[in-house]
Amino acid sequence: MHVQQKLQLRPETPVQDAGFSADSQSLWTVHDELHVRRWDTETGAEQCRLDPWNSPIPSRFVSPAWDWDRRRARACVSACGRYLLALLPETEHGTVFSRVFSLESLEIITVNYGLCWFSSQPGVLTKGHGKQLAATAKIADVEPSSFSHLHDLAADQYLHELAFLPQSHRRFCLSPDRRHVASWQGWQEHNTILPPRANEVSVWDIADQSRTSRFEFEQNRPLAGHQDAIFDALFLVGEDPRLVTTSRKESWGSASDEHNALVWDFASAEPLFALEGLCRSAVHVKSTPCGKMLLTLSAHDTIREAFVRVFDAASGRALFQTASHRTQQLPPYACGVDAMAVSADSRYLATLCSNTGRVHVTALDDATLLASYDVAVSDNETDRQALLRFSPDSSQLLVAVSRACIEVRRLAD
Numbered sequence: 135m136h137v138q139q140k141l142q143l144r145p146e147t148p149v150q151d152a153g154f155s156a157d158s159q160s161l162w163t164v165h166d167e168l169h170v171r172r173w174d175t176e177t178g179a180e181q182c183r184l185d186p187w188n189s190p191i192p193s194r195f196v197s198p199a200w201d202w203d204r205r206r207a208r209a210c211v212s213a214c215g216r217y218l219l220a221l222l223p224e225t226e227h228g229t230v231f232s233r234v235f236s237l238e239s240l241e242i243i244t245v246n247y248g249l250c251w252f253s254s255q256p257g258v259l260t261k262g263h264g265k266q267l268a269a270t271a272k273i274a275d276v277e278p279s280s281f282s283h284l285h286d287l288a289a290d291q292y293l294h295e296l297a298f299l300p301q302s303h304r305r306f307c308l309s310p311d312r313r314h315v316a317s318w319q320g321w322q323e324h325n326t327i328l329p330p331r332a333n334e335v336s337v338w339d340i341a342d343q344s345r346t347s348r349f350e351f352e353q354n355r356p357l358a359g360h361q362d363a364i365f366d367a368l369f370l371v372g373e374d375p376r377l378v379t380t381s382r383k384e385s386w387g388s389a390s391d392e393h394n395a396l397v398w399d400f401a402s403a404e405p406l407f408a409l410e411g412l413c414r415s416a417v418h419v420k421s422t423p424c425g426k427m428l429l430t431l432s433a434h435d436t437i438r439e440a441f442v443r444v445f446d447a448a449s450g451r452a453l454f455q456t457a458s459h460r461t462q463q464l465p466p467y468a469c470g471v472d473a474m475a476v477s478a479d480s481r482y483l484a485t486l487c488s489n490t491g492r493v494h495v496t497a498l499d500d501a502t503l504l505a506s507y508d509v510a511v512s513d514n515e516t517d518r519q520a521l522l523r524f525s526p527d528s529s530q531l532l533v534a535v536s537r538a539c540i541e542v543r544r545l546a547d
Contacts, residue, residue, distance in 0.1 A: 135482075137495060137505035140530065141178050141542040145171070148517065148537040153211030155237060158525035161532065161542065162211045162237060167204040168220060172237075175530065175542055184240055186220035186233055195245045198231055200224035211237070214256045215526055217287055221249065234259060234287065243290055248282070254307045254368070258293065259285040281306070284340075298343040302329075303336070309369040315340055316377055318364040332363040335379055337400065347403040349379065357396060357405035366418055370447055371425030375400035378409075378428060380419050395419060395430060397450060407450040409443075421447065424480040427498060431471055438470025442485055444498070454501040457494055459487040472520040477528035482545065488520040488535045495531070495545070507543075512536035 143163070151164040160181060161173045170184040186209060187202060202222055209220040218235040232250040234243045244259065251260045263280035281296035296315070299306065303317040319332045334350040351359035360381040370376045380395045395409040409428065418431045428445045431438065440459040445452055460469045472488040482504070483496045491511035495504045512518050512535070521534035534540045 135495075135497070135504045136546045137507065137531070138544045138546060139541065140544040141173075141175055143173060143178060143540040143542075144538060145540075149519075149534060149540060150208065150537075151210045152521055152532060152534060152540050153213070153523055154215050154525040154530065154532065156215040156526055158215075158527040158530060161540070162215070162218070163540065164209045164211065164218075168207045168209050168222075170209065170218060182240075184218065184235060184237075186218070186222065186235065195233075195242055197233075197245070198224070198247075200229075200231065201226070203228070210252070212252050212256070213523075216257070217243070217252070217259075219250055219252060219259070232261075243287055244285055246282075248280075253284065255310060255312060257286065257288045258308060258312065259287055260296070261285055284308070284312075294340040295343065296340075299338070300336075302331075305364075305367070307367055307369060309375070310371055313340060314338060314346065314369070314375075316367050316369065318367060318379075320363070320365070329363070333360045333381070335364055335367055335377065335398075337377065337403075347400065349377065349398050349403050349405075355405065357408060359396065359405060360394075368419050368421060370397070370421060370428075371423075372447075376406065378419055378421075380430070394432075395428075397447075409445045409450045410452040420474065420476065422476050422480040422498065423478055426480070427453065429474060429476065429483065431474060437467045438472070440466070440469045440471060440487070442471055442474050442483065444483070444501070456483065456485055456496050456501075457503045457506070459485065459490060459492055459494065461490055461492070464489060473522040475522045475524050475531075477524040477545075478526055479528045481528065482524070484522055484524065484531055484533075486520055486522045486533060486535070488518055491535045493522075493531075493533055509533050509535050509541050510539045512538065 147165040149163050153162055161175050163171050168186045172181045203225045206223045218237055220233045222231045230249055232246040236243055246261045249262045249264045253260050261282040263282055281299055283295045284293040286293045299317050302319055305320040306315050306317040308315050314337055316335050316337045318335045336345050337347045339346050362381050364379050366380045368378050377398045396405045397407055399406050420429045426447055428447045430443045441456045443455050468489045469487055471485045473486040475484045483498050485494045491509045494506050497504050517537045523532045531543045
């Protein structure tokens, strides 16, 4: 495979977010004060603009007559490339009004008096009751709270109520069939002791609004569970419903073994196996779209590892770890992986270190490092970010380490 530079954009205003269109032919960028622009990925020509403050398409939704705080507004492009979520705060109290647009018709699909998030399943929006947005918050870091309901964006209709979830649960994930949701408290940086039940995950039947199982720590099992707070959880794709959970700190699992990522049986709520050899903090876990592999970003204390670990999702067996991002120019703690992305066809894994600007592209079938290249890094740390996305057709890779520059590379066999 060859990786060829296809496009480099240097817009005149800083970029908050960027993503490919659903047909992979265009690129959407979100700029400060929410100027949203679409670019042709072949020529780099600007094709159109979308103004989240004043939609060009008449809308049936009534917007509040607020004095908007444009500097604190945030927006992001959905992973599928079909939708834009804009969080619009008012000036006096920071109360947020959310709008979701179709990036194909440019119409407003739905609104919410409060925060919204794109869920773990494509085309599903989570609406919440929380109405405050911190001045410096990135949209990916907005703290979820007070979930309201799920909204099907494709059908533009109410999907499921979420108000039954415990108020202490600030994280959740949706099953691929949209029938179940797993919720947990979430790991908090300020926690010095383990809050009650923070090491448990509850699974709920959404239609019945009832708990179907609880994954919790039991000392007498071969795999006891997590002794510390759950950091991340993910439903696995497949006929047998399973859930993978990770813990932020080290040496959790059974009393004698160190396991930070466990795969649980959905029906019995028993741990099936641990991810082999993963005794460091599993910060984030991701599944390949085909469901055959699990990928983890790990850390020791607060230092992220310089590679991604890859596991067999059916057994937890360690398959390989990607090439390290360490360099002789920077100390090891500055070379951790800040972002990873998997292509829609499950063939490629891209990893990014934002301090060095180094991108690695790895073949998931044989662990071969297919490409390694550098992108522009800003000297100003406040302008740095870590955007890494494959196009929906898996033929292009978007990378941005600086808010002033976006690069698109073509992946060709």
